[in-house]
Amino acid sequence: MKFLKSSLSVFALGLLLFMLSACKINSVANEDVMARTEKTPEIVWGVKYDTRLFGMMNVETSQVEGFDIDIAKEITKEMLGDEAKATFVEVTSKTRIPLLRNGNIDAIIATMTITDERKKQVDFSDVYFDAGQSLLVKKGSEITNVKDLNSETTVLAVKGSTSAINIREHAPDAKILELENYAEAFTALQSGQGVAMTTDNAILLGMASENPNYTLVGGNFTQEPYGIAIDKGQTAFLKAVNQALEEMHKNGTYDKVYQKWFPNSTDGKVQ
Template identity: 70%
Template sequence: MKKKIVWFFALMMVVCTLGACGGKSVADQDIAKTSREKNQIVWGVKYDTRLFGLMDIATGEVRGFDIDIAKALTEKMLGRDGNAIFVEVTSKTRIPLLKNGNIDAIIATMTISEERKKQVDFSDVYFDAGQSIMVQKDSPIQSVNDLGANNTVLAVKGSTSAANIREHAPDAKILELENYSEAFTALQSGQGDVMTTDNAILLGMAASNPDYKLVGGTFTNEPYGIAINKNQENFLNEVNQALKEIHEDGTYDEIYQKWFPDDETGKVEE
């Protein structure tokens, strides 16, 4: 009996220690304050998204537009000696990691939506994402408005892309493929005239295949924002102020031009 009591109290001490005996959890701490104390901001980023966050196997570093924006924001918020720490997230894990306090913010091609706003707060828009179309460089098609009954649009099954095309180009034929790779292969083989999905995905494809380009800008509105945990207004305000400053001093334009030199469909104008 005594042994059970001893073990019970030992267990309670461990639980109390891990839970800080009812004190603030990591996720509840003032991130604006702790980031200055630690001189670092921990960013959740993608490691598998070309142009935005992609692991460079040769160097072991993650590179992309999101990464450079995060570094610029860190410098504005903490100074030149501030450290931007990157943690890999996926679309599935990014919000749980933020809510648990494993990361301070998410900058990972995350669309601002009303549903997500129930769980997190968002910064101002930093990339103007939306659905677009990609064609061969010599194509006469210049926008979604040019698509008619003689055109075939390639989209991915299960996405909203096909529904959006039906709304914006109701006469066009639609061929739905299993994934982006199959859709692009179909475009290359002439099975369709255009491929459609988010401009961020198409920009990555066009960057690796110079015979193709995006045209007509975006025809849906799905802007990317930086996600921050609820009740972190100080940190959110600092992120938005830093975003404003990198627009004003030209840093944002330099980073955008670095990653998207031939396209401005996603550029945010301050």
Template identity: 60%
Template sequence: MAFTLIFIMVAMALSACGSTTPAPGAAGGASTDAGKTTASTLDAIKKRGKLVAGVKFDTKLFGLKDPGTGKVEGFDIDLAKALAKQILGDETKLELKEVTSKTRIPMLNNGDIDMIIATMTITEERKKEVEFSDVYFKAGQSLLVKKGSAIKSVADVKKGVKALAVKGSTSTTNIRAKAPEATVLEFENYQEAFTALKAGQGDTLTTDNAILYGMVKQDPNYEVVGGTFTDEPYGMAIRKGDTAYTAYVNEFLKSIKTSGQYDKLYEQWIGEKPSK
């Protein structure tokens, strides 16, 4: 009897040591078990009383931080505010965390942010890592050059030409495919790349035309040339498997388009009405 009792106690101890409980992410994200989402990001946001959004700090028109005031402004920022207001009734219940093309998915998966609203192109490869909302902005890749440049289109990006791009962006992959003989130099963010272009470290900077137009507003000595040579539909990214929050965000996008709020923000930041 004593031997049997000891055996049972040892078995119970071993069982306790081997059990684990998954912990939610730092930003209150959904915990998972065998790849299935057990709690929605939406529930975590409501419980916390704050939406934590990953946004760009270096992209004029979409998300740019004013070094003087510390304020971040742009189209993506205003969409994040509108979403915070819909979820929590107050647009100020929002924390903006800086992401880059390189860091945004790791930060989302680590639970540092609830979602990404950061000029992120929807691709099949990225769909393997995150859930995407419906398209909220349609862009296309183009080229930025100094006025008077001999580069007029992607056909002019040949051997000997230095093209500047940002690490982790689809633009880097695209320019290598479209101009395989050119030299591609990668930078951490758009402001670094633009600074390098102005310093003469490259001949052209390539990314989505909407981002490039923002750079032209910063310095009119530069221009966007050659039209677009890719389609770059932007989506908001959510943790893989969180279909409940993805559906909520899609309903949010529909509601602000129906109300006219989306068109108003689009025209405010982009300078024209969205194409239908």
């Protein structure tokens, strides 16, 4: 009997702790982010740690760096003042929405394309980077636009990607060589197996930054704009983020951050 009572007590304690934990998670998830940040000037941002130019961990400084990071820092300052803290949490394409909806992060700024499907789960800010599919070529190439790709040219893409599907639509006569990954595709471009490589301009900009003999041409021929994702119901917070972005465009902060990461380029810049 004593054993049974003891077991029931342990079970009851465990159930109570579980319920308290669940209540805490629910409380955090339903918290008014704007009201909290006004009391405690800090915004927790979900960012990529592995995307060159946008969010990349610097192993020497142990700090994450990139365009997304600097935009998040400037939004935080614009909203909450110079002393406000921008805290960064690593996210992946898989984890970012669950972390947002659970209240682990306040917003996602992680090369996230605004889509109708995602709008069912989260709200998006105004566009902060005009992403889309583009072409990477060797400097001096005769290819200056997707329309220059014809039956005599080969374009390189990653196998099974939407980029391969899109290029077939926009350059139906071109030969397409599909490789396993971006590294293989770029190596094939360097070795002359194709005249151009195609994928999102954000990825191509990263490659061009490391390989100055290559450049983007022709602008974007698809539209996949990046937005900041915010949990549904956080209307005041979303409004404040958009106001901060608008002010950054007016006072030149946005242009300054853009030029830092994409010097001498306008690919992806929001006007």
